[in-house]
Amino acid sequence: MSDRLLEVRNLTMQFGGVTALSEVNLYVSKGEIAALIGPNGAGKTTVFNVTTGYYTPSSGEVLLNNESIVGLKPHKIARKGLARTFQNVRLFGDMTALENVMTGADSRNKVGLIGSMFGTAQSRRDEESSHLKAAELLNFMGISHRGGQLARNLPYGDQRRLEIARALALDPKVLLLDEPAAGFNPQEKVELGELIKKIRDAGFAVLLIEHDMSLVMKISDRVSVLDFGQKIAEGTPSEVQNNQRVIDAYLGVADHAS
Amino acid sequence: MSTSKISMPKFNLRDKFGDWWEGTTRNQRIIFRVSLIAFFYILPFLDNPVFGTTESDFSSVLFYPMGMYVLMAIGLNIVVGKSGILDLGYVAFFAIGAYTHAILALSFGFNFWVNVVLGMAFAMFAGVLLGLPALRLRGDYLAIITLGFGEIVRIVAINVNFTGGAAGLAGIPAPPNIFGVEFLVDDPRPYYWLVLTLTLLVIWAYMRLIKRRPGRAWEAIREDEDVAEFMGIATTKYKLWAFVLGGAIGGGAGAVYASQVTSIVPELFDLNVSIMILACVVFGGMGNLWGVAFGAALLGYFPEKLRFLSDTRILFFGLLMVVMMNIRPDGIIPRKKREKVYDKNTGKEVSR
Amino acid sequence: MDFSIVVSEFASLFLDGIVVGAIYALVALGYTLVYGVLRLINFAHSEIFMLGTFACLGVTMLLGYTGFEEPIGIGLFLVTFILITFVAAVASGSAAMLLEVVAYRRLRRKGANRLSSLISAIGASFFLVELFRLMTDSKDWDFPRLLDKNSLFEVSSAYVTADKLVVLIGAFGLMFALDRIIQGTRLGRGIRAVSQDEKTAVLMGVDVDKVIAFTFLLGGILAGVASSFYMLFYEATKFNVGFLLGISAFTAAVLGGIGNIRGALAGSFALGLIQQFSSAILGYNWRDVVTFLILVLVLLFKPTGLFGEAIQRARV
Known part of the structure; x- marks a missing residue:
């Protein structure tokens, strides 16, 4: 199982008596695009919030590279190789696009506050590497011409791309994308699909939450379906598409007693 | 595809200056900086009816309130402006620095310079504890906790013995001579130069920090703390650093202040000081060092310049704050960064 | 330190704690109501209270009181005191509404950051304090004794006096009225809607500007009434009277969970009691230190205030 980069075992999350996730099992393997789908309120974003350390799970395990990360602070988990984007874009609006990406790249560096103040050799090396890394990623996402603009002044599509670039700057083992195609037109969705494949081919495993089924079916290697906090199906896109429980869940047929 | 829409250029003094600055050579920049710094050092000699303060000694005003406000506002700006931590108890650090010098010098005969360093250290320690x-x-x-902290320090100073209680401490020694400059009670100029020197040192350190990783981390925390944490930034550590560095500057300012006024009472360190310094930061333009320094200097200068209004000047000052915030809520010189727009195809900078 | 006093004077300290708490509560409600709708600390609220105390004083002067009269009879007292309270409520209420227009409204419409609003309010606060300092010569001003303060009856060590009864009955009556307004009227429902979710409230047709103005008016009226109770109980005021009372009331609001009405009430009574008992034990000088320390501890271990989740959800 060593190729499972991120694995979630029997994950349960309760908020004051309300069960948001119940015994969920998921994994993301090296070199794949895994998708997590399900109706609104199924608990998809909660999966992200628990794995990235924002919430501590009520029970269950989260393994990153076969190492438990439950109870670690989000910034520790991020540095261990789990990066994410957000359903509603959350950039550092008053910073430039380049600086946004550099904040991610900085987290791989060693230099501390004192070193920065005195401009040690280490700090200069780190500054340069963050800058290079950020410029490279902006280029990779096709928005290098935006580097000097404030994040909040970017067009919506470029904000989405910038958010992905910032996450990639952490050099993550697994990239969690939360509805990256939200608000995109069909043409942009196609481009985004290509971009996500390009990210996978560059060596990042991807876990994708997405509502747009045609996008999910086209680019995912494996799809898991969540409904009312429980995993109801898993398999290749075509398997999932033909699964009766999945169809019922999406059509709203109440059948979660079983 | 063409570049995205670019708003029409508006005349903006800050952008004009920025454009000019970017076009300067290294030598021009050095000349500019040196002459600016020289200007501030000779400022006490430039007292005249237009420029100076007619009713109170100009170099005295330059030291306090102007110089002190600028130094402390720069310190508080790291906390409030850069990192977005609303600190309403900044006076506590100022008080700790002032009492450190007063007590250690009076009771143990410690040298002023040692006390400045110790005052900063104690302020930092208090910053960590809180x-x-x-x-x-x-x-x-957080705002109310810091406000409470400021009040607690003051009330404790009233109620314990080693601070001299409500009567405070008098006869606090001046700094020893340095480079042949004597610190005399009736000559505030050396104290002004001292504050100016400290301020320049702080600006030097500050500029280095904000251009590098710590500056980005602080800004990210101010913009969205959760996301900063998800991006691998140790938010607690960086917030603590901001708080503690701001505290150190407040502590240093306090020690200098105590050495000049020679006697301190707890009532000097009430909430109004915190509020005043915070007003300097917001008035000048939160997060922008030059704005904050300028705003602090103005807020220190005006009540003295407006002495002819005598008793009513704080009344007008309050009114000015309200009006100012309504007209320019982001301060005199807002922190908004200068943007650079590049052409998508050629990669060249597009003129604005 | 003297702990025996807590036992021997328990009833007396308790009664005074409740009376002081009732005054805090009326002011704390103003902080909490405004925080509910604006998510802002109304920094100038303490000055609205201060203004009320001078309005009370002004009425007694206009009525010809010089401060040396004998206490008046109960019937005349009630008429006089209701008049004083009414004028103070009108003065503070309209000042609060004016404050909202001058210091907050434009900034809110611009969507300026919260600190700008805070500074604007601080400026207004400076202005009011200075205005009253100049107008009142920085002096302490005594309020005439309207009521006989001899004990009506005793409960254990507590001397129950008429002024304390008036404060308690009046404050509880007002809190009940406020509850009816918030729960039962259209504007009250508007306040609740805006507090919970401003965007949705707008979509549902709530006139947010009107609701906010009304909230300031309510807070101002409560502060005005609090100021007349304060004057009855303490019988003196000064231009800076708002500062310490404002800090205590604000602490009380935070203690109960700011933005939460029932929390503000509970926090105020808790704080009134804490202050009385700690002052008795440690001395009056340490009162504010104790207040803040308790506040810090509560915030650190229970940041939602004393009434965490359950009431938080029912927040107004």
Whole structure:
């Protein structure tokens, strides 16, 4: 199982008596695009919030590279190789696009506050590497011409791309994308699909939450379906598409007693 | 595809200056900086009816309130402007620095320079003690805790013996001579130069920090603390650093202040000081060092310049704050960064 | 330190704690109501209270009181005191509404950051304090004794006096009225809607500007009434009277969970009691230190205030 980069075992999350996730099992393997789908309120974003350390799970395990990360602070988990984007874009609006990406790249560096103040050799090396890394990623996402603009002044599509670039700057083992195609037109969705494949081919495993089924079916290697906090199906896109429980869940047929 | 829409250029003094600055050579920049710094050092000699303060000694005003406000506002700006931590108890650090010098010099005969360093160290220590638990909280809760901290320091100073209680401490020694400059009670100029020198040192360190990783981390925390944490930034650590560095500057300012006024009482360190310094930061333009320094200098200068209004000047000052915030809520020189727009195809900078 | 006093004077300290708490509560409600709708600390609220105390004083002067009269009879007292309270409520209420227009409204419409609003309010606060400092010569001003303060009856060590009864009955009556307004009227429902979710409230047709103005008016009226109770109980005021009372009331609001009405009430009574008992034990000088320390501890271990989740959800 060593190729499972991120694995979630029997994950349960309760908020004051309300069960948001119940015994969920998921994994993301090296070199794949895994998708997590399900109706609104199924608990998809909660999966992200628990794995990235924002919430501590009520029970269950989260393994990153076969190492438990439950109870670690989000910034520790991020540095261990789990990066994410957000359903509603959350950039550092008053910073430039380049600086946004550099904040991610900085987290791989060693230099501390004192070193920065005195401009040690280490700090200069780190500054340069963050800058290079950020410029490279902006280029990779096709928005290098935006580097000097404030994040909040970017067009919506470029904000989405910038958010992905910032996450990639952490050099993550697994990239969690939360509805990256939200608000995109069909043409942009196609481009985004290509971009996500390009990210996978560059060596990042991807876990994708997405509502747009045609996008999910086209680019995912494996799809898991969540409904009312429980995993109801898993398999290749075509398997999932033909699964009766999945169809019922999406059509709203109440059948979660079983 | 063409470049995205670019708003029409508006005349903006700051952008004009920025454009000019970017076009300067290294030598021109050095000349500019040296002459600016020289200007500030000779400022006490430039007292005249237009420029100076007619009713109070100009170099005295330059030291306090102007110089002190600028130094402390720069310190508080790291906390409030850069990192978005609302600190309403900044006076506590100022008080700790002032009492450190007063007590150590009077009771143990410690040298002023040692006391400045110790005052900063004690302020930092207090910052850690308060910050470690308090910085877990956000926004208004943090504000009220810091406000409480400021009040506690003052009330404790009234009620314990080693601070001299409500009567305070008198006869606080001046700094020893340095480079042949004597610190005399009736000549505030050396103290002004001292504050100016400290301010320049702080600006030097500050500029280095904000251009590098710590500056980005602080800004990210101010913009969205959760996301900063998800991006691998140790938010608690950086918030604590901001808080503690701001505290150190406040502590240093306090020690200098005590050495000049020679006697201190707890009532000098009330909430109004915190509010005043915060007003300097917001008035000047939160997060922008030059704006903050300028705003602090103005807020220190005006009540003295407006002495002819005598008793009513604080009344007008309050009114000015309200009007100012309504006209320019982001301060005199807002922190908004200069943007650079590049052409998508050629990669060349597009003129604005 | 003297702990025996807590036992021997328990009833007396308790009564005074409740009376002081009732005054805090009326002011704390103003902080909490405004925080509910604006998510802002109304920094100038303490000055609205201060203004009320001078309005009370002004009425007694206009009525010809010089401060040396004998206490008046109960019937005349009630008429006089209701008049004083009414004028103070009108003065503070309209000042609060004016404050909202001058210091907050434009900034809110611009969507300026919260600190700008805070500074604007601080400016207004400076202005009011200075205005009253100049107008009142920085002096302490005594309020005439309207009521006989001899004990009506005793409960254990507590001397129950008429002024304390008036404060308690009046404050509880007002809190009940406020509850009816918030729960039962259209504007009250508007306040609740805006507090919970401003965007949705707008979509549902709530006139947010009107609701906010009304909230300031309510807070101002409560502060005005609090100021007349304060004057009855303490019988003196000064231009800076708002500062310490404002800090205590605000602490009380935070203690109960700011933005939460029932929390503000509970926090105020808790704080009133804490202050009385700690002052008795440690001395009056340490009162504010104790207040803040308790506040810090509560915030660190229970940041939602004393009434965490359950009431938080029912927040107004």
